[in-house]
Amino acid sequence: MLLSPQQFQQVSGAVRGLSPAQLAWVSGYLSGLTHQFDTPDLLPVTASGTLKTTILYGSQTGNGKKIAEQLLARLQAQGAGAVLVNLKDYRPQQLKQEQRVVLVISTHGNGEPPDDARAFCNFLQAERAPRLDTLEYAVLALGDSSYEEFCQTGLLLDQRLAELGATRLLERVDCDVDFASTATQWQQQVAAKTPATHTGNSIHFNLNPLVKQVIQASEYTAENPFRAELLNSIVLTDTGSDKEVLHLELSLEGSGIAYQPGDILAVAFDNDPALVDEILQLTGLSGNTPVQSNGTTTDLYSALRHQRELTGVTRRQLTSYAHLINHPELQTAAADKNAMQDWLYAADWLDVLREFSGKLSAQQLVDLLRPLQPRQYSIASSPTAHPDEVHLLVKRVEYTFQTRQHCGAASNWLARLQAGETASVHLKPNPHFKLPTDPQSKIIMIGAGTGVAPFRSFLFEREAQGIRGNSWLFFGEQHFRTDFLYQAEWQQLLGNGTLERMSVAFSRDQAEKIYVQQRLREEGASVWQWLQEGAHVYVCGDMNRMAKDVQQALVDIVATHSGRTAQEAVEWLEQLLAERRYQRDVY
């Protein structure tokens, strides 16, 4: 896009929070502006005045870093716009937006890239690598000619960038172990090709993507979802973990979906075909039987696969079913609120139909089942730090019940989704889970497991906005070694000061189980101090287990440190809720 990230931030900031009607007005306004500039004569020229050079380095020994830093200093000295980024911290998707990239890259062993550059190299070498027709680049390759594959990484990247349509600013330069003078000459050549920055602001309005986005922003719903392409899917938990937690990156490019930190993404999914087949087999019903579902006529197989919930069973459904098949014992059991609670928690419709078999028509079965609803996930990305993308943190649900493997329908559907395939999504704004309007306000974030997702969004947003400190994250999971979700990112955010404090509880790393609420209590005095200083408190995670215990811990902390009674402490927290300083996203 031709807006700089800052400009895009300004524009998207200006329209954030507007109602659909207001957005429609703004879109008309912008469209009008577009017309004003829509003749070639009036087009402002994008001059080299706004040229930004991104210097990327990947280096195992630090030599590459040193050369890159020298180049940065050289460019800055002549007033050119340049930034320096370690490839480890660089999101390769960003290449599309770059004007000019200068790469300093080393090669190790038998032609291996440095560890920090692996993800970058893999991204570029992939078949799906984007076209980079507007990119200019230069490569300085570092190597050791005593190895056979001398400077191999630099060579491959140089070739690949050209293949992807990027233009060589300079021929690649290969450096041996005595690199100093070669590297200096190369720095001079890059500098000679880099003009100083002038402060002009020019926007190609006829290519401004915002216009399209604003028009479409309000259109996506459950009925009319956006088909978001899966860019990347990573299992965050490591070998040996008792669970599998996925990090998914979906593309919002072209959707115009503008979310805010704290918002929720709803994702549609289909039932596992194996489960549908088993239900058909068990009931003896034919998948071809026509049925009425969601107000239309379809066949039973399609209804079960795409339109009806199969993995969750409610007591109400069980009661209806018991009546339908005339099963007095089940009727009695279903009427008792406690009798089948645990069973219902774990069972799916295959269990119901197997354990309490009875005669049922295809239409009766469909009518019993609830319509399939998109699942909602707290967004884990920041619109500013991860433009055109939305990230989700998903625990894959899988357990054994009645000797049969049960799989959560949505999480397993998402786990099966391959990069390049799409998911049907729409945005669910979550106005009651929002960062404070005052960027200086303190925030205390409490999240266990996947409940940490919105806090990743919060913190990356604050980082992108240049807000440092005044933030405290409490995180809990089972094991330090395998389950510390986003560990490296938290360390980076702590390192640059975006995150001021972090307290962690790993429940199963010691004999006695330790949860976040215990850490909260241990830090009670500081927590109370932060609350006194106006801190906003956010809790995200499991409603039944974690949120209740955290609430109790907060009550105790308030009571202990303010001298209030328990009842007064509860009221004090109620007041905090009313003021929106205590926000919860529990499920």
Place this chain on the structure above:
Amino acid sequence: MTARINPKPRNELAANGSAVEHIKDRSNYLRGNLADDFRNPLTGAISEDHVQLVKFHGSYMQDDRDVRLQRQEKKLEPAYSFMIRLRVAGGDLTAEQWVKLDDISNQFGNGTSRITTRQALQFHGIIKFDLKNTIQAMDAALLDSIAGCGDVNRNVMCTPDPTLSNLHAQVFPWAQKISDHLLPRSRAYHEIWLDEAEGKMLVAGGEAEEIEPLYGKHYLPRKFKIAIAIPPFNDMDVYANDIGLIAVEEDGKLAGFNVAVGGGLGFTFGRDDTYPRLASEIGFCTPEELLGVCFHIVAIQRDYGNRQDRKLSRFKYTIDRCGLEWFKQELNTRLGFVLGEVRPFKFITTGDRFGWRSTTDGLWHLGLRLEYGRVLDNETHRLKSALRRIAEQNLSGFRMTGNQNLILTGVREEHIDTLESILQAHGYAADASHLSGLRRNSIACVALNTCPQAMAEAERYLPDLISKLEVSLDKYGLRHDDIKIRMTGCPNGCGRSVLGEIGLIGKSPGRYHLYLGASFNGNRLNTLYRENLDETAILNTLDALFAAYAAQRRDAETFGDFVIRQGYVSNQQAS
């Protein structure tokens, strides 16, 4: 000659001192802020300062390099863990200690323990939050890891085999005496790990000398190694040490020690100013003089060693820079007497002897070959369980050799069968005679996946490589010939690969430089023969050499001597 009996440590930061010198300088005698850093729950790592300091406490921070990239993709930090190395002078452990150490490896380590090439025992895979518990468990076994690593005198080695010579009993205790004499005195270890009350904090001037009378505030420029050998056996590879001591027997008694100085094997690829060097024999001292001689040699290195460039800071470079003659003068001056003339002796081998032998007191000792010192249970044997059983029944002492093997010492004759049947029941052969001469004489360092220095495999690969080489050995009838092969994942020399008749030093994954021509008795380094060989090239190259050796060797000519006589490589014998 003016005697300067004991020049004090200077306690001043060296001009242009390296980063590590600065870290030592601000560490308050190895304390730093280690205790707090080890409690930080957000990372399994510790800070760069502490990575350096914790070495002095016997531990290295490492990470599992096999999973480094996988974890990076998962947005997890590397799988950090700690290796901790015990200080065990002469490698001598009781059965009771062995049981406790076995518990440590199971409870806190990765389920294995490893005998090093310097008679120490180390554990891998200890996570940061368990290191203190580990050290406390070691303390309960009356063991510690002080000076296990770091810029100090390391574990003192001594020929461990009691059956080698009737001199042994007189010599062996000197390892412990030297170790005690040169031990750092800071209480940092006791305060941080054993919760001893804080003693003297950082103090100025004179008092500092009380804290570390030998080392001072900045300790040595680099690690320092001492070993004692009893001729004709050079199983300690004494010439690889900063101080090599060679016991001299006269009239059935220990007359004293020949002293050799300035050995060190490590070098750095691409740095021509680094090189392996064998220790030079400089004289002889009596047992009474020994501690003073060691102390002053260490103190000279403390005062004159290079503190600017750690690649050049080993004692060998100090000696070559200042000159051996200068060094002798300086030492004699500090001692206040002149070392005696080197007494005659002869080394025949650097190898260990395997199988049962007895001493005159009627006790039996079993030389047990271990594969590169690794004590573990695997698909083929359950050595670890067997040794534990032997220790639990108190059937023997446990003495670690410098070749990564173990001697089960002091076995009563009536227990021999029991001990053998335990080994047998766990699938382990008490004797190594079924192994090829090449395998019996092999050493490999740890390398991947835990050693951060390694550029290629060693311990995990050498057994397979030897199996492939044995095909050639069989072809030429060499299976039972003693040929010394050593493999390391880098040129730092933990596996003493530059003293192998065949030396393989890792250059990159799957590629090795091949060195040839060290002597069998450890007094001659090998020479680079071929570079960057992959497995096929190694096998082909050695196959041709073995063929030539079988056909053209003279009498009992060793492989190392043969390749020099035939001109494959030139002679690197120290003149």
